[in-house]
Amino acid sequence: MALIVQKYGGTSVANPERIKNVARRVAKFQAQGHQVVVVVSAMSGETNRLIGLAKAMQEHPDPRELDVIVSTGEQVTIGLLAMGLQDLGLKAKSYTGAQVRILTDNAHTKARIVSIDEENIRKDLAEGAVVVVAGFQGVDEDGNITTLGRGGSDTTGVAIAAALRADECQIYTDVDGVYTTDPRVVSEARRLKTITFEEMLEMASLGSKVLQIRSVEFAGKYKVKLRVLSSFEEEGDGTLITFEENDKMEQAIISGIAFNRDEAKITVLGVPDKPGIAYQILGPVSEANIDVDMIIQNMGTDGSTDFSFTVHRNEYAKAMDILNSQVQPHIGARQVVGDNKTAKVSVVGVGMRSHVGIASKMFRTLAEEGINIQMISTSEIKISVVIDEKYLELAVRVLHKAFDLDHEDA
């Protein structure tokens, strides 16, 4: 008998019929002798509907009141799922975040979990009930309703699994696991049986979008066994996210090829090479709330340097405007150039820590196809390059093949 926390997202509970499917799946696990806690999101579309109502009242909705409104989405789902479970003859009981007492700080709309009172849940489980908990929400010390921000239901699932010391936290989603790359780009893409937390973090932040990055960090911190599964398929073990690297490193050097189409590259040319220049360039950009991804500085020979970075394509025009109007004249740079038709491709794998030659293999593979590398950035477990957008699919395909990801794990 195991204690399992299952989390179902908005598309898995989009309507009463799908909620009934979730109930049947939960019932199957309970019939196998497991104790089950289920964390659910709002029915898909519901959160946006509620935010729309709020914006009809206030251009910038008050965060406290927005949380009061938005948290009702999950509250409806927990009641419906508890009913669905009861309709199958199971004992079931729902809890809002406040009722569990998922205590958070008071940062409305992006609160952080402080502690979880798991006593009542344990009591219900001991009595044979399935416990259904509203994801994404909590309550602060003063009893105000808080939300964890978009995707926070994953975090709720992991946090409850941590508090209960559950055997596994299963995240049900509309994909059946983590793939070596996007199957729409490379038909040979394979589902990974396991992936390490660190790889998952890189895959998520690089746009794999299977799990919220925060929930993965949380799982890593509390050593929660996390599994990604499809809520629409009956079979399949999904992908297990582990924090033991040992087995993994023997098997495969590279876990996957991640990519991001929305990258735009900006270079400030002829920057005087002196201390503080990076801040003078990026300070005004970040003050405008523009997120910067890769940053590279190339040392020049004439006492000046070129400074490059990437931003989301949607913020390219705004960033260029800031650089041209505020930064370039101020720091005495020669010119600002940019390209919003670029893409980022990354090779990810904890194995590369102990293997040399990954970078050179990646660069050679791209060179053989005539793909020019515009920027390079590396971490311990990934190598990212920026290339012309039009070569993106080709690059992903050839790298997937070159690193032998087309075949089942050895």
Next chain:
Amino acid sequence: MALIVQKYGGTSVANPERIKNVARRVAKFQAQGHQVVVVVSAMSGETNRLIGLAKAMQEHPDPRELDVIVSTGEQVTIGLLAMGLQDLGLKAKSYTGAQVRILTDNAHTKARIVSIDEENIRKDLAEGAVVVVAGFQGVDEDGNITTLGRGGSDTTGVAIAAALRADECQIYTDVDGVYTTDPRVVSEARRLKTITFEEMLEMASLGSKVLQIRSVEFAGKYKVKLRVLSSFEEEGDGTLITFEENDKMEQAIISGIAFNRDEAKITVLGVPDKPGIAYQILGPVSEANIDVDMIIQNMGTDGSTDFSFTVHRNEYAKAMDILNSQVQPHIGARQVVGDNKTAKVSVVGVGMRSHVGIASKMFRTLAEEGINIQMISTSEIKISVVIDEKYLELAVRVLHKAFDLDHEDA
């Protein structure tokens, strides 16, 4: 400066535009120096939508979980109204029933209020904020969400007014007060400036539907000054419901003519006249959850009697079936006859306690129009008759005129 509790129903908060109107009205009261607590219902249609979702999960939704779901309706409205008030530059804060701590018993979907913790509300009011409270909901001792049943938002408003010892509880609705009768039937119907609690109780239970009967009882018990007003008209003082009869009795004997179209009459003929017979007839009916309204027993001369009562028209067939199959053969009655084309008309007024001749005036007025009276039932402040449905409008019109209700209070 007064402390005012205002309650707005579902049609008054049906969409963001109407919620903004409510915010403006509240702001006007605050600008006049009053402290305002606002109680709101769910946006109209929302409660039914949520019940529909629940019924899609379970034929008979679990009451605890139904309350979890349905209570979200008001929770959305409080957030939206608080935003609307803030958008006008006011301080405003929302409270769910659980956050106020409106403590109820644990009778889900029809809970009764046990106590209200008004401390936080008082603090907010002292700080100049408008407090927005979710109607219709509370929380039991174990932290389960409860609801007070349909129309319970009125009760919340009155209960909060009682707890705060507010100067007035204003119920905003889609009518601008209590009328001498339905203006759609009698165009001369007038809005009453005041009505007593007892009259109001009779008017409400007789189908006037302006206020929930429970909230009126509650207001009477705690001596809360209750005023019914229109949320769609800027001017007008509505109708004040009082518990001081003195002035009132000098002015008018009869306050209004109430009526109910949905009455069906059933008579059990030739019932042996012996003790316990009423229970033998009505026991099986009430066990089938059929509400009985008027009950009359006519003494016969041959040792047998006729027993008549009325039920809601929708339950007529079911009641007849029970009487024919279970009751009539069992008690040895001669026959069961019924008529579901009847209606009830009532003359209501505390004044009739001290005035004779009201009944005879009523009966004479109906006789002059050739309207046959099928049943009569009286209380201290009302006289009700059952008549053929087709004479209903005529009866209401002539009684309205006979009791001089067409003209302004003297």
